[in-house]
Amino acid sequence: MRHPIDKKTTLSLALLAIACSGAAQAQAQQGDPLYRYQWHLMNYGQSVLGDSKPAFAVDLGIDDLHDYNVRGKGVVVGVLDEGVEIAHPDLAANMVPNGSRNFDPGRPLHDPTPTSPGGSHGTAVAGIIGAVGWNGIGVRGVAPAARLKSFNGFGESGGLSEDKIVYSWWDGAESKDVAVSNNSWGGSPAFVLGLTQDQVAAYERPMSATRNGLGTVYVKAAGNGYASVPFFGFNLCGQDVIDYNVGCSQTGLDQRNNLFNVITVAAVNAAGKRSSYSSPGAALWVSGLGGEYGHQRKYSNVAGATRVDPAIVTTDLTGCAKGFNNYLPKNAWNLERVNDLDSAQSTIDDSCNYTGMMNGTSAASPTVAGVTALVLQANPKLSFRDVKYILAATARKVDPGQPAVKHPNGTLLVPGWVTNAAGRPFSNWYGYGLVDATAAVTRAGTFKPLPALVDSGWQQVQPASAPAIGSPAAPATLKISIASAVRKVESIQLGWTTDYAITSGAPLPLQFVLISPSGTRSHVMPAMSYGSGDLFSPGYSIPFIASNAFLDEPGQGVWTLEVADVPLADAASKGALQSFKIRVLGH
Template sequence: MHRHIGKRTVLSVATLLALAAGAAQAQQNDPLYRYQWHLMNYGQSVLGDTKPVSSVDLGIDDLHDYNIRGKGVVIGVLDDGLEIDHPDLAANVVPNGSKNFFVTATRGEHDTGPNSFGQDGHGTAVSGIIGAVGWNGIGVRGVAPAAKLRGFNFLVTTFFLDLGPFGSFSRNDQATDANIRYAWWDGAESKDVQVSNNSWGGMGPWPDAFSENQIAAFERPMSATRNGLGMIYVKAAGNDFNSVNKDQGAVKCNADTKLRNVGCMQAFLDPRNNLFNVMTIAAVNAAGRRASYSTPGAALWVSGLGGESGVQRQVLLDQGIAPERIDQVLGPEAFDPAIVTTDLAGCAIGLNTNGLGLNRLDSSRSAIDASCNYTGAMNGTSAATPTVSGVVALMLQANPKLTYRDVKYILATTARRVHPDQPAATAADGTVLVPGWTRNAAGYFFSNWYGYGLVDATAAVTRANNFKSLAALVDSGWQRSAAQPAAIGNAAAPARLSIPVAGIRRVESVQIGLTTDYAVAAPPVNQTSSPLPLSVTLVSPQGTRSVVVPASMAVASGGAAFTLDLAASNAFLDEDATGNWTLEVADIPLAAGAASAGNLTSFKLRVLGR
């Protein structure tokens, strides 16, 4: 079921005829389409100094030609706004259908153009990846070029500003639970939204408190949307593989964490990434590998295409930037292709202005497109997420009756296993901290870098067309271990607590929580984070092991005992849940035979499936 890059799912004539009444011949072209390697990649030259690896794309293939373009699907974009009158978006924006959380004397309720500072083009770039108008003679094409867009500009500045290898910057003045609820299910403008794109996130270098009541307060109304079918919530994992989220001020990722290659932060640290209704999305670059910034973790579901930075060295040199300065500031991945999409119109604001140009598309001096209405430098899981949202729109056009669980299942079971030789992350003594790809007991491959792999649009639409919906959801509820606390030893002697589960024959997702009295040491003087010494692994009754919390991830704890209210693992798809689920907590730095520094005091588990 999982294919390597280069292998295709080809639609049969019968399937094509079933999906569309007939092919629409393109009357006009989109001039920048050739640079959109994420849509169609044959190894062509694009923006950036390296070429994409052929076939590293979404597998759209002939879908658009056969009118599978997201028609009839409404997508909500939660971001810093979308430019509703952008020339390449306006025809797909629902008239008077967006929510402006920053109504002013000059900006109306439905004007979701850029936020009050007028500088951020993030939401407009995201919207173009999803639903830029196709075949209109200008610009770019969306993954779902016939889908309708509603904007929800609940961010005062970019909550997740993607800086690729430089990390991310966050600010969430208006990213309140009330505004999220409004856009996710409660607001008038959200009632007909079928897909919710969330290219934002919030996490710090220590697990947040998130109660069972909070989980239920989100998941119950989310499941009730679309008349009980459930809206499809697609959310960015984060951009903190090499950095700590910048909203944490002076906190920086420590050198040991970077050396171990486990990722400075983990996707579970944003509690909403662990909700059952949410698909958390990682980013793949144009070489078919984890994008340099993409936040890893067991909470991932699948990957989209986020690219790197799209910088062209000669363009910088032509602007008088010294070569040594370029090499000092930029890593090699900066010159790999980014995503080409819409930008705020004009050259005064947005990602593409008449300032410093990163590639041949930038500025009014561009011979490719002088309008500055587009950018070739969009990246991050913020870019990968809308590629998945667009694919979901294609699936819902093919089969509008799909539930949110159906969509998740189809995407996971049709994803392409990129980077099949992904290496394990190891400690100095060779102890495996996080494995590469792991095959679960049901035969599916899962990776903490990629989830179930890169989405494949043609395979997903083919399966969606005649998909028989999954059986009714079975929820084990929160179950708790009745055993006494267990001493935390080294990797050979971890603390273990188990919980029996019955009545679920096919797992879809697992959520856990735990407490310890293990006090994680505060970072050393002159350091703002330290490598976590604890490893948390969940073992299924069938023997599949999933690293939920890897040792060596960056933490800034101040000496607190390690406690985790909520983390998800999606590594057990379709396994039989019957039997004992075991949590293992190990102190990786402890030498063999060393005394425990603490205890695993409680363990809770919730299994969802059918």
């Protein structure tokens, strides 16, 4: 975000040494014609694509980093997505030759370029991260000198599978030198298939071992489930759930969002508020910029105010016969022009090689991945834990007036910003806030690595007499004392079982709040969200979820899980809290 002082004055000497070598060269290079529409990079409140202007200074805070040659040089970013068009004129120079992997049989092994006219998602994501800068065409990436690799997990051979994730995240030949892995995928599950403790370990151990033990930085989209739980074309989230305004699907229900190695990213729009679709939850870490939909009413007769607010401008599949810019007759993708950049009729760019319609936490995630590449250029010796910490510690508090949400009976369902006992502001909408590239890069240059990880391991309590789940005035509680010497928390993972039967699709009556030894309360699962837990549990149970609200608090002491039946008007409990488990990670 724009600052009242020139942040060049705050750059470390180490950063200046990196920077000055390329400043003169940068000024001599050609520009990027569509850069002025990329409000997420530099935002002075200018007119962009959409009927509303972005709010001044709502951007990634890149400021002068690019001019000083901090562009992600030397950092390899993997894009696990639909395939990337590796020959795209604004991407080709940054694609690692023979560095990508095509999982579709019968096609070139290292060319994952989509064959479907609608397969533009990965190319749009890659452009946000690392579109080539100053080449006289198109757009610029957040990290315009980063090297890119594409892994087409969503290809012609079907959807994303476990073996494709494992290959792309750590096990594949092409993934070995990936420093940042962007994952603009996930979901708003209709039910949870919970990871077991062994499965969590089977992910986290190899993820931590990559990059010679420093660990790849895995950046992942939080999901677009604020008002939707899609299931075979239907929205399972009813209007009664939507009206409570706590968010239909919490981001922690997508199980991989809870892994310790993953940075889970929410989306902020050009007004500096939560993007209308962005999944909330305690498992968030930070926010990126995802925008809204980028339509203009002069072309598009759309309903809903957010439809005409700016989206993200980035690369598209080349040509007007495919991608977001697909306007050939009888196609099944896009049949109407929606903004000034669209189609061969555009007077801005008639190549159809770019789009102004990219949005979602799918767009927010690569903005954070790009900032991470800038951070790792400044200090390649940072571990994934260091990077996570830096991004959280330097993030900016957006939407400071975020309202708390209450049940009609007065029960607090979701707080706004809460400052934890260590003085860290946290929000279930934004995590620790919107990433700030210059602040993060500056901090990275002089950052002292975090002490060795302290892991409490999983601790569990399962009493013979399970406490009944009562009203908010009489909640069920279970407590676990953590003895491990975790001086400062980095993340909390937890799970629980109940025998409380709920009605799927109806508002969830139960509220789950985790309370730290210091008294900070994290609303891990708010009541009145979409009600569906573990598929194989007869009651409402969540085997694995995270809360990141306790950064830097002491981990030793008694942790309490509090569960209440929020709408309960009498003493007739409908179930009990059978077990509670917790794992505390920190240093």
